[in-house]
Amino acid sequence: MKKLLLGVLLFTLTISTFAFDGYLRVGTVSPAKSYNSEEKSFEHYAPTIGGEITQSFIFADLGAGIAYNGKTSGTDISTVPVYLVARWTPLPILVKPYLTVKYGTVLETYDNVRHSKPEGKQYYGVGLGVNFASLQAEILYSKTEIDHDKRGNDDLEQVSLVVGYQLF
DSSP: OHHHHHHHHHHHHHHHHTOEEEEEEEEEEEEGGGEETTTTEESOOEEEEEEEEEEEOSSEEEEEEEEEEOOOTTTOEEEEEEEEEEEEOSOOSSEEEEEEEEEEEEEEEEEOSTTOOOEEEEEEEEEEEEEETTEEEEEEEEEEEEESOTTOOOEEEEEEEEEEEEOO
């Protein structure tokens, strides 16, 4: 009987160790330079949507994600970054605050300016968030390196506010 219980315990731990978490994420993104310090708000917004799959460990989550960051007025560039994500959760209790780091590349870059064919290269970001039950809220500062932009912009700096829902 003890061997059977030990076997069931080990099987349960093995299944939970390899369980993945999948999140559908929607929100808004704004150029970091559009912050109006007098009004304490951002002036330009665009939608963002994405997904992430992570593997949970004791104090950290590691995984990958993809997102679509829409065109904001003032930059008129939208990107589709694919990235690796790491989240550190110092207090894994009911409400789980975390620090996140993202690093990856840009699959596609879209622009409205004639004769401008920008290419997104590296994508990286840092942010803060919180998990509560099946919901996730995150604020992220990200930077995308861009080549061949006729306006002379080499970096696309953005701030995003995203809400996620855990699908599995």
